Amino acid sequence: MHKRIGLVVNPTSGKGRGARIGAEVAARLIAQGHEVVDCSDETAAAARDRALAAVASGLDVLAVTGGDGIVNLGVNLTAGTDTALGIVAAGTGNDIARGLGLPVHDPAAAAEVIGAGSTRRIDAARVGDDLADPRWFAGVLGAGFDSLVNERANRWDWPRGRMRYNLAIARELPVFKPIPYVIEVDGVRQETEAMLVAVGNGPSYGGGMMVCPDARFDDGELDVLVLHKISIPAFLRVFPTVFSGAHVRHPAVEILRGRRVRLEAQGIMGYADGERFAPLPLTAEAVPGALRVMVPRA
Structure with a gap:
């Protein structure tokens, strides 16, 4: 099944490792026949806006590349939606990825999970009394x-x-x-x-x-x-x-x-x-x- 996949890359993650891994993951997903929508931008705010628009337009998966910080961005964009979160662990800590048994610093394995893996339902913590605009964390x-x-x-x-x-x-x-x-x-x-x-x-x-x-x-x-x-x-x-x-x-x-x-x-x-x-x-x-x-x- 071919998917429409949004990709957000933190280029500074892991001293530039995130950019390299993100580029390889994108190439592998395209080679698998998936449509990849680049949602990255120069600032985190701009990337968030691009990814938010992509999720609203319909994504099967929003994949985020970097450490736990960019995973948190992905959590806040996909929690409560039908879009699955893909995690390309390229940071220093990668606690959420490790806790979920996901590959770390391995673009080939990460692309395989995002392109052909299964979905797992997990909880998220919702913060704030304004349910119209909550903040979320996963770790x-x-x-x-x-x-x-x-x-x-x-x-x-x-x-x-x-x-x-x-x-x-x-x-x-x-x-x-x-x-x-x-x-x-x-x-x-x-x-x-x-x-x-x-x-x-x-x-x-x-x-x-x-x-x-x-x-x-x-x-x-x-x-x-x-x-x-x-x-x-x-x-x-x-x-x-x-x-x-x-x-x-x-x-x-x-x-x-x-x-x-x-x-x-x-x-x-x-x-x-x-x-x-x-x-x-x-x-x-x-x-x-x-x-x-x-x-x-x-």
Whole structure:
């Protein structure tokens, strides 16, 4: 079956890897006989507008090439529509692709999935009370120490890459204080001081940090990790264990689960799927089956 496929490429992803992989995927899809509509543009806003128009005109698949940030763009364009989302993982973290068992940095395999794969229904988290214009995420929303580090790092032009994030951690740690939160899950409210709170539709973020290790993309619920107030030395001991998911055994870690989550805190910006997303307070709700995603054929 030949498809009409929109393609959005983040040319800067993976130090230019995204552009190379995107070009190869497009060529392979065309060779398979599919119609490929180029929705890329010089800015993210322009690419979004082009892709939005293409989805409205009728696409079988909207394929996005890059990291989790451009996947988030694709999620926001296809959630609640009949257009399937294709993910060409070409970024650094690729947490959503890895969580869904998709090929990473492999244009031939990605083109095969998009052109001839199956569709899988997964949940997405809808944020905002205005249902006419919601925002969506598919992976993890972080709102605490992690988001403060991102805010600090994003103010700098140098250094590049992971070193900028590491330097931001070093600068944030000496001034960081536990954050007063109000957390409400399915109507059950608690007030607490915590180091961070993360809301997971999927299990990982930040390039393999299994912050919500038991989160599932299709269980109809969101997992909420709360790392309650601990000392900075204790925090530094807990932090490395997040890559294995062992942090959940720490007594200061609480995992909540529900369909509707509300977070309140002063001065905290939520980051979702690696992108600057929305300030707190915010409400996120799991919408079962909101996304159709292209996956390998069984």
